[in-house]
Amino acid sequence: MPEENYPSNFIRNIIRQDVADGKNAGQVVTRFPPEPNGFLHIGHAKAICLSFGMAEEFAGNTYLRFDDTNPIKEDAEFMHAIQRDIAWLGFEWLEIRHASDYFEQLYQFAEQFIEQGKAYVDSCSADEMRTNRGTLTKPGIDSPYRNRSVDENLTLFRQMRAGEFADGEHILRLKIDMAAANINMRDPAIYRIRHVTHHQTGDAWCIYPLYDYTHCISDALEGITHSLCDLSFEAHRPLYDWILDELKMSCHPQQIEFSRLNLQFTVMSKRKLKQLVEENLVDGWDDPRLPTIAGLRRKGYTPDSIRDFCRRIGVTKSDNNVELASLESCIRDALGDTAPRVMGVLDPIKIIIDNYPQGQVEMLDVANHPKNEAMGKRAIHFTRELYIDREDFRESANRKYKRLVAGGEVRLRYGYVIRANEVIKDADDNIVTVHCTYDDATLGKNPVDRKVKGVIHWVSADYAHAAEIRLYQPLFKVDFPDTAEEDYHELINSDALTIKQGFVEHSLSTASSEDRFQFEREGYFCLDSKDSSPDALVFNRIVGLRDTWAKIEKKA
RNA sequence: UGGGGUGUCGCCAAGCGGUAAGGCACAAGGUUUUGAUCCUUGCAUGCGCAGGUUCGAAUCCUGCCACCCCAGCCA
Numbered sequence A: 001m002p003e004e005n006y007p008s009n010f011i012r013n014i015i016r017q018d019v020a021d022g023k024n025a026g027q028v029v030t031r032f033p034p035e036p037n038g039f040l041h042i043g044h045a046k047a048i049c050l051s052f053g054m055a056e057e058f059a060g061n062t063y064l065r066f067d068d069t070n071p072i073k074e075d076a077e078f079m080h081a082i083q084r085d086i087a088w089l090g091f092e093w094l095e096i097r098h099a100s101d102y103f104e105q106l107y108q109f110a111e112q113f114i115e116q117g118k119a120y121v122d123s124c125s126a127d128e129m130r131t132n133r134g135t136l137t138k139p140g141i142d143s144p145y146r147n148r149s150v151d152e153n154l155t156l157f158r159q160m161r162a163g164e165f166a167d168g169e170h171i172l173r174l175k176i177d178m179a180a181a182n183i184n185m186r187d188p189a190i191y192r193i194r195h196v197t198h199h200q201t202g203d204a205w206c207i208y209p210l211y212d213y214t215h216c217i218s219d220a221l222e223g224i225t226h227s228l229c230d231l232s233f234e235a236h237r238p239l240y241d242w243i244l245d246e247l248k249m250s251c252h253p254q255q256i257e258f259s260r261l262n263l264q265f266t267v268m269s270k271r272k273l274k275q276l277v278e279e280n281l282v283d284g285w286d287d288p289r290l291p292t293i294a295g296l297r298r299k300g301y302t303p304d305s306i307r308d309f310c311r312r313i314g315v316t317k318s319d320n321n322v323e324l325a326s327l328e329s330c331i332r333d334a335l336g337d338t339a340p341r342v343m344g345v346l347d348p349i350k351i352i353i354d355n356y357p358q359g360q361v362e363m364l365d366v367a368n369h370p371k372n373e374a375m376g377k378r379a380i381h382f383t384r385e386l387y388i389d390r391e392d393f394r395e396s397a398n399r400k401y402k403r404l405v406a407g408g409e410v411r412l413r414y415g416y417v418i419r420a421n422e423v424i425k426d427a428d429d430n431i432v433t434v435h436c437t438y439d440d441a442t443l444g445k446n447p448v449d450r451k452v453k454g455v456i457h458w459v460s461a462d463y464a465h466a467a468e469i470r471l472y473q474p475l476f477k478v479d480f481p482d483t484a485e486e487d488y489h490e491l492i493n494s495d496a497l498t499i500k501q502g503f504v505e506h507s508l509s510t511a512s513s514e515d516r517f518q519f520e521r522e523g524y525f526c527l528d529s530k531d532s533s534p535d536a537l538v539f540n541r542i543v544g545l546r547d548t549w550a551k552i553e554k555k556a
Numbered sequence B: 001u002g003g004g005g006u007g008u009c010g011c012c013a014a015g016c017g018g019u020a021a022g023g024c025a026c027a028a029g030g031u032u033u034u035g036a037u038c039c040u041u042g043c044a045u046g047c048g049c050a051g052g053u054u055c056g057a058a059u060c061c062u063g064c065c066a067c068c069c070c071a072g073c074c075a
Helices: A010-021 A041-055 A074-090 A099-115 A126-132 A150-161 A211-221 A231-247 A270-278 A295-300 A303-313 A324-336 A506-510 A548-553
Strands: A027-033 A061-065 A093-096 A119-122 A171-174 A191-195 A207-209 A224-230 A254-258 A348-355 A364-369 A377-382 A385-387 A411-414 A417-425 A429-439 A456-462 A465-472 A499-503 A518-521 A522-529 A536-543
Touching: A010 A041, A010 A224, A027 A041, A041 A061, A041 A074, A041 A224, A041 A303, A061 A074, A061 A099, A061 A499, A074 A295, A074 A303, A099 A119, A099 A150, A099 A171, A099 A191, A099 A207, A099 A211, A099 A231, A099 A417, A119 A150, A191 A211, A207 A456, A211 A224, A211 A231, A224 A231, A231 A254, A270 A377, A295 A536, A303 A324, A324 A518, A324 A522, A324 A536, A377 A456, A377 A506, A465 A506, A465 A518
Parallel strands: A027 A061, A061 A093, A224 A254, A348 A429, A465 A536
Antiparallel strands: A119 A171, A171 A191, A191 A207, A348 A385, A364 A377, A385 A456, A411 A417, A417 A429, A465 A499, A518 A522, A522 A536
């Protein structure tokens, strides 16, 4: 992906200007701060490409910082998955940090706030606090505990830390302005009591700092220059700046917000993804139907294709609803030039070539790629009995249908022209076998006396391997389930996974799960990294080929 | 009805006072032993709406309208 192809965006422009102006000594330091409470998804990929990408472009660094301030929601298991996904996307962090690394410093700063009369221990209940906060249009009112003395606050806060109170009994708040138009400035809570074990700090703490307080200080301690986050934090920026200003931190990162990605036919909220996993509506966080990075990886997407997608969608502050077609275009682009071509039949019917000698096997030397000779050749088996796809045969059809029709001819890809003579059906009227004859003068050349318009793919019935082939459709039946009226459970597409029992050409028996193939005329496929084994092949369809025929058919 | 944002082609998105980039999608042709790829062409007298400033406005000003975010001891 050549750099000059990157479209500009407003954040890149800001950073470029800062660097040109010598701000922060011309350095760029960013951070990616996931909370370890779930897997990363394609929306995070956008943020990752931005934060890591900006540091990369301006020769800076990026910290991977786990935002682990809420132990009741988080789990160390997610940290490994997150690291794997970022590394897989191809980004390198300078260092891994945890917000919890700063717990002691954060605590000391809190005492400092208390000593300056800028923080106080409130002993209201959560309900009282909510009531006193006011509403969007009504100012809040001061807590009765707002004017406790510095000494009393310090004593209480130290007792909080010492574990002398139960959860919820007290809370530490910043003393800002209960009448502020921005609700986030109405004496925000910064420390709450939680008697729970933390996955990083164990039982060292029973008070935990909140996001608004933790994030800006963590950024400053790491020397972050540009703190990029999504638009939902925009209204928190005044608080971010207030805290760092009050603390007179020598480093004051610039927070810049951008809009999050909305992608068609999926959900992007961690809460919903977590539910889908926990309610077993999908097969884990890496289910190929999910928009998680792990899911896309398992489905067969390449890191490049995802980075290309993030480049194509851009970075702005406007709401966006990106079409799935845009993502699919990226993976087709990535695989078109690189994926070796092979043949596989998803829904087989048998072809018997009656005039082809019984027991004869011809090895056909075929190119692995139609344009790239460097990708070499392989041999495929041609035999008397073959499988073709059910879609590629009709007993009767109009002229537009270019495949095998009873009484008509079609080219077998890389092989001979065959003619369909007789259709054999089972008791339920399903086509089972088609008896054909072949023209032995048509290997590698066209018949001179007639035109054969169609080409279909096939595999040898004797040499092909049976394979389970998993086809994926969008997980949701509507464009944007997140904004739909109904409960999203109602909108789940029960046909999102279709399993086919098909056959793939012999050469695929040595495929590895890293390989990606184009099954000619079908789409791009790869081995399922979890469920496939050499004696029970399982393929995932990454994406279908662009299907002009389907459009023609639909119109008719 | 408080505060903060956003509105440029069906979708994404450049543009930042000099007369609407690009990608996706779509459409029409060409090449093709993948109805794929590739190639060519087309696709906003118009930039949420209405006024105004200017020789000139998507870009500046004014006023509307629509949509999004914020009232967790979540992040």
